[in-house]
Amino acid sequence: MENKRVLIIKGSERKDSFTNRLSAEAEKSLVGCHIDIFDTFKEDFAPCNGCNYCETNGKCVHGDLDDFFEKFENADLIIFSSPVYNGTFPAPLKALVDRFQRYYTAFYANGKVQPIKKRRKAILIAAAGRDGKKSVEFMNWQLKCAFSILNIEFIKTVLCSYTDTVPQYDEALEELKRSLAYE
DSSP: TTTTTTEEEEEOOOEEEEEHHHHHHHHOOTTTTTEEEEETTTTOOOOOOOOOHHHSSSSSOTTOOOOOOOHHHHOOEEEEEOOOOOTTTHHHHHHHHHTHHHHHHHHHHSSSOOOOOSSSEEEEEEEEEOOHHHHHHHHHHHHHHHHHTTTEEEEEEEEETTTTOOHHHHHHHHHHHHHHHHH
């Protein structure tokens, strides 16, 4: 992974959450990489309002995520790090995914031309209070829908289950390290 650009998108507000602990371990493992971090709970951005401005202008009416989108488009690896809230992503992370609408409208308005030329890879890190497998299947499906026109290959999901009782943190950490070693 030397000299690669990595974007870590954080979706947990709790500083010492299992999600953030795994994100920090990912960051430590990515030696020699340029790492950008986008914390959805700390950043102030507007949700998509479906105004269709992006359809005719090629960009969002809100300029609040322009810097993020530049990093997103140029990353070699994107890591989505999220707790499971009611079977899916927390609201700020889902709001960010909804802002990918600008790429959908560009894709369809331009005759299904790929809006992002660079091929990237993505990993989902998730932590769930209980088993989490069904929830993560749904989260994977949501990301795969978004990735379908974003030129992203979804390569792995790392799940830390049972964080409310007996966390499977060590197993999740080993799976994460194995996944990043192949990158």
